Amino acid sequence: MADFKPNEMMTIAAARALKNDDVCFVGIGQPSAACNLARLTHAPNITLIYESGTLATKPNILPLSIGDGELCETAITTVSVPEMFRYWLQGGRIKVGFLGGAQIDKYANLNTTVVGPYDKPKVRLPGGGGAPEIATSCGEIFIIMAQGKRSFVDKLDFVTSIGHVSGGDSRAKLGVKTKGPTKLITDLALFEPDPNTKEMTVVSIHSGVTREQIQENSGWPVKFAVKVAETPPPTQRELDVLRELHARTNRAHAEAA
Amino acid sequence: MARISPLAEAIKSAVRDGDTVALEGFTHLIPHAAGHEIIRQGRKGLTLIRMTPDLIYDQLIGMGCVSKLVFSWGGNPGVGSLHRLRDAIENGWPHKLELEEHSHAAMANAYEAGAAGLPCAIFRGYIGGDLPKVNSKIKRVTCPFTGEELAAIPAHRPDVAVIHAQRADKAGNVMIEGVLGVQKEAVLASKRSVVTVEEIVDELPERSLNAVVLPYWTVGHVVEVPGGAFPSYAQGYYPRNNNFYKEWDAISRERDSFLSWMKENVLAKGPEVFARYGRKHRVAAE
Numbered sequence: 001m002a003d004f005k006p007n008e009m010m011t012i013a014a015a016r017a018l019k020n021d022d023v024c025f026v027g028i029g030q031p032s033a034a035c036n037l038a039r040l041t042h043a044p045n046i047t048l049i050y051e052s053g054t055l056a057t058k059p060n061i062l063p064l065s066i067g068d069g070e071l072c073e074t075a076i077t078t079v080s081v082p083e084m085f086r087y088w089l090q091g092g093r094i095k096v097g098f099l100g101g102a103q104i105d106k107y108a109n110l111n112t113t114v115v116g117p118y119d120k121p122k123v124r125l126p127g128g129g130g131a132p133e134i135a136t137s138c139g140e141i142f143i144i145m146a147q148g149k150r151s152f153v154d155k156l157d158f159v160t161s162i163g164h165v166s167g168g169d170s171r172a173k174l175g176v177k178t179k180g181p182t183k184l185i186t187d188l189a190l191f192e193p194d195p196n197t198k199e200m201t202v203v204s205i206h207s208g209v210t211r212e213q214i215q216e217n218s219g220w221p222v223k224f225a226v227k228v229a230e231t232p233p234p235t236q237r238e239l240d241v242l243r244e245l246h247a248r249t250n251r252a253h254a255e256a257a
Numbered sequence: 258m259a260r261i262s263p264l265a266e267a268i269k270s271a272v273r274d275g276d277t278v279a280l281e282g283f284t285h286l287i288p289h290a291a292g293h294e295i296i297r298q299g300r301k302g303l304t305l306i307r308m309t310p311d312l313i314y315d316q317l318i319g320m321g322c323v324s325k326l327v328f329s330w331g332g333n334p335g336v337g338s339l340h341r342l343r344d345a346i347e348n349g350w351p352h353k354l355e356l357e358e359h360s361h362a363a364m365a366n367a368y369e370a371g372a373a374g375l376p377c378a379i380f381r382g383y384i385g386g387d388l389p390k391v392n393s394k395i396k397r398v399t400c401p402f403t404g405e406e407l408a409a410i411p412a413h414r415p416d417v418a419v420i421h422a423q424r425a426d427k428a429g430n431v432m433i434e435g436v437l438g439v440q441k442e443a444v445l446a447s448k449r450s451v452v453t454v455e456e457i458v459d460e461l462p463e464r465s466l467n468a469v470v471l472p473y474w475t476v477g478h479v480v481e482v483p484g485g486a487f488p489s490y491a492q493g494y495y496p497r498n499n500n501f502y503k504e505w506d507a508i509s510r511e512r513d514s515f516l517s518w519m520k521e522n523v524l525a526k527g528p529e530v531f532a533r534y535g536r537k538h539r540v541a542a543e
Binding site: 029078125126129 | 308336358362365368384385387391435436497
């Protein structure tokens with residue numbers, strides 16, 4: 001078996017969740033790495049959309065920001081930001097939205113706004129950006145986040161974007177018709193919502209990880225599905241393509257200086 | 258009506274203490290040189306609007322020009338926090354900063370409503386989260402035809418829009434290419450505007466029939482500032498300097514290092530320092 005890091009497993013597991021005919025709203029960082037890994041391996045025709053307005057972009061290197069020139073130059077077209085949010089996102093044309101955050105709870109609600117009280121925050125985070133509407137307008141949501149007690153919390157300090165709200169049918173009761181978070185991909189496991197309670201539940205544990213590790217890195221008593229799979233470890237090809245993508249990106253950023 | 262001006266004169270005439278100002282740019286074409294001029298002229302009490310406040314807003318806030326920020330994402334993209342923004346919010350340095358916080362969809366809709374001359378923007382959003390609890394400008398309206406509940410926020414109507422574009426012609430017609438952001442909407446929504454450009458040319462070059470052009474009678478001051486978006490970029494002229502964005506993290510982390518950098522690189526300099534980052538003429542995409 002190839003040697004790999006938990007972070008690489010997380011990106012690769014997220015890439016595997018994507019299909020060739022998906023239309024994805026991509027965020028910077030882990031989501032961008034996962035989406036481009038999918039495009040460079042099993043999903044060459046996947047449509048990647050970044051909120052800067054670039055439609056069907058095929059970057060050769062990973063962008064540092066959401067609107068790097070690389071995204072625009074390799075896109076089929078670039079629309080204005082109001083058009084992006086109105087026609088494409090709100091218009092219901094995006095199948096999968098990727099989100100991450102500083103904090104997540106067991107119903108996959110996310111906080112990217114503040115740690116501590118809003119008016120006197122301990123840590124002021126960047127804020128919601130596109131997340132509040134991505135969370136409700138995309139057909140479904142995939143979340144990528146590394147696990148830890150500070151990020152996987154029992155109660156969010158602030159709800160920036162909703163997941164399954166308080167579980168059950170609470171999301172639908174708000175009038176939201178989209179599915180919400182269908183996958184939570186971490187460095188340790190893959191979670192999916194329980195069909196009834198909507199609590200994010202472990203359905204697959206990454207190779208070499210224990211149930212205890214998953215619990216130790218979560219701020220609530222974690223539920224495991226009746227049948228829990230083992231995530232197949234990364235293949236050599238997946239690792240090679242991902243590492244080359246990162247190496248190419250680092251070289252390009254260094255040269256541009 | 259477009260007026261070709263030097264930068265100092267344009268900012269002096271268009272941006273006044275207490276104004277609501279939108280220096281826009283979505284990663285691309287961020288008007289850094291114009292922002293530096295606002296700092297040099299010592300404007301105070303500004304309300305700044307921006308979807309993605311980044312380095313230039315960090316600088317304006319850290320230098321004490323800003324009393325209120327209307328925004329949806331405030332960070333150093335791909336790097337981390339804006340330390341001056343955080344210091345203002347968390348510790349009130351150099352003074353307290355009032356926040357009006359939105360989502361991107363809300364901000365984009367508010368600019369578009371402003372450009373369209375509407376009093377408010379209506380969209381499907383802000384469902385279930387906490388932002389409406391901390392921002393009293395977020396309201397709900399009911400569609401008179403379907404009964405659907407939608408979000409409503411006031412249109413953005415800034416006193417001044419400040420943007421950077423690739424080029425203008427001598428009459429002041431401004432052409433923008435690449436990632437467009439909300440710059441066209443910001444200019445059309447504002448009472449006044451300052452547009453810095455990479456170059457002023459005799460005639461706009463051959464272009465797509467649907468090229469994005471702000472006609473001269475919709476813009477205010479037009480200023481040639483080559484390299485004026487650095488460390489942001491101008492598609493076709495120079496790439497984003499990702500390394501500077503990474504370096505800013507260390508420069509801005511402490512108040513002292515921030516202030517000495519600003520003194521040396523902004524207060525003691527003029528817009529001509531940007532020229533070394535620009536290129537004289539447009540080049541084909543790399």
